[in-house]
Amino acid sequence: ETGVTQSPTHLIKTRGQQVTLRCSSQSGHNTVSWYQQALGQGPQFIFQYYREEENGRGNFPPRFSGLQFPNYSSELNVNALELDDSALYLCASSLEGSNSPLHFGNGTRLTVT
């Protein structure tokens, strides 16, 4: 069974640029969630996707957007990067259903300079 994989593992961008982060779900999982984890903090929920549509969003501005593809993989896009966007971005996949646990990837470390 292949777990959740994220790419790239590390990324450095300049303020004002745009970035795309990628996530491959664990085999058979049809729901993807994205979290932002600032240094020394707990993860914060950004949004989740199910059947290629966003069906839940946290307190993040519209410049954070995403996609889910028919194979359930997902992208997180961030426009107009700010210094405070520097963080570890975690993707988690799960099956549909309230008792289905989240399976997290190892994350993408984004540094904005």
Add this chain to the structure above:
Amino acid sequence: GNSVTQMEGPVTLSEEAFLTINCTYTATGYPSLFWYVQYPGEGLQLLLKATKADDKGSNKGFEATYRKETTSFHLEKGSVQVSDSAVYFCALNRPGSARQLTFGSGTQLTVLP
């Protein structure tokens, strides 16, 4: 809104010592409660969970009991090992959405041989 408050770290213990990491929460409705663990360089792993009041979650020698009267979900282990060194996160879900987790800020645990 929902929030989770964790005991501040870091926590340093000797091998075989007793561990308690405090967690209290504020939530509307009846959330499920979770403990996640993050080993260096890795994503989050679900350690244990409890879905209703008085439930006890347990895994790998760790335990936590859902206490509605004190809004707490303290993590305990009777005898820690060096391999337990990690960051521990308490979390709750928004009722009706199992994947929208609210995390505490995490507690770094270091176990010395």
